[in-house]
Each structure stands twice: as C-alpha cells, then as structure tokens.
Amino acid sequence: MLDHVNTALDSLVEAEQAASSINIRFPPICVGYNTHGTSLTGPSSTRFNATCALISRIEAECWNLLLSESGLKPFMDAKAQDDWKGMLAEGETVALTHKNVELVFRKLYGSLGEMFERSIIQCFQRLSWNRRADAPRQIGKKFIQPYLLRESGTANRDQSEELEMLMRIFHVLDGIPEKVHESRLQAAIYDAHQAGKDLKNDYIQIRLFQNGNGHVTFLRPDLVGKMNEVILKRFPKALPPTK
Secondary structure, three states: OOHHHHHHHHHHHHHHHHHHOOOOOOOOOOOOOOOOOOOOOOOOOHHHHHHHHHHHHHHHHHHHHHHHHHHHHHHHHHHHHHHHHHHHOOOOHHHHHHHHHHHHHHHHHHHHHHHHHHHHHHHHHHOOEEEOOEEOOOOEEEEEOOOOOOOOOOEOOHHHHHHHHHHHHHHHOOOOOOOOOOOOHHHHHHHHHHOOOOOOOOOOOEEOOOOOOOOEEOOOOHHHHHHHHHHHHOOOOOEOOOO
C-alpha cells in the first residue's frame, strides 16, 4: 500500500514540476478530507469528481497562459474578457485539445478588429461624453479623470483601470501592443502622488490634485486622431473636441 502511495505522490510531484516548467500554477492538493483542499481518497465517485475538478483547474490555467502568450489580450474589450472568463468558469472549461485551441483562437483572431473598436468605443464613452447635452463628443487634448485618488492617498483601482485600458489602446494604435500588466498604472499613480510629481509616459501626462482628480493631457495627438476616426464611424454626429 505504501508503495502505491509513494508512486502516486511521486507522480504528483512530477506533474507539478512539469507545470512549473511552462509557467503553469499547479493547484494545491490535500490527501484526506478537510476544508482546504481536494480529497483524492475515499469512494470512487468522490475521487472521480475531484479528479475532474483538478483537471478543469489545470486546463483553465493553460487557457489563460495561451491567451497571455497569444498577444490578443490588449485588443480585447470588456465583453470579450467577460466571455473568456465565462468560458473558464468552474465546471464550464472547454477541454484543452488541439482542435479546441485552434477553434477558439481562430474565432478570437477573426474578431480582432471588432474587439479593438469596441474597446475604443467603451473607453470613449467613459472619458469623452458631453453629459450636459447627453451627446458624444470627440476626444480632445485633455480631460479630467475624477476620483483618481482616494482620501487615503491610494490610487482608485476602477479609475486607474480605465486609464490602463486607454494605455493599451494607444500601444495598439502605435503599433507596439504589449502584454497586459494589471494594476501597473495604479502603482505608478500612487508613487507619483507620494513624490508630489506629475505622472508622465509616452502617451499621457497626469497632474494629480488634492481633491483626488487627475488632469490628463494627451501627448500624442496623432493617436488621438486615430481614436476619433473610430469614434466617428460609430457616432458620425459626435460633437467636436473641446480645446
């Protein structure tokens, strides 16, 4: 019996090492019943369910790695990202087969332009909508991002993520799409606030104020123009940008 146990544990160690070698996070396993892990002992039905759950979690990690390495994530709008998360929801993971990988990514690549345009429209609707006239307005030279800082001085995650989406769009329009780095801008905003300086990168400059607002100035009018071209396709009567 001990030989069987040791063989099983050796196999799990080898599986974890194989996962680690390709940057896959191997899920924790508990041998025995408790509230912190998956039991692989007990009735065969319990073991079967636990094994299915384990395989599903590993496959979900693999799907996310494939998406990350594909370079598609910067192009994905909120709907596409929600659809992806839904596909990987517990119990709904698509089997990780060569055929399924080909089908899923062929579909994603086929809708690349549509997803990216939706990203621009979603970003535009949050950043450049004339609330008083309840009408769309083209993006101008600058805008105010409210509540960028909390009273505690930390960066507001939701507002930072809106600017992060804007950065992804600029990178794509600039021909240098990069991997998505969640919360990177949020940390940069906090550091700039602590140093009492403006935050500046290749695309925007953010001046932070005591009321928590951030005044955002665009540094690449050529890229803003490209965004407005997409906006005018969807909203041909959009108001001119503010000066």
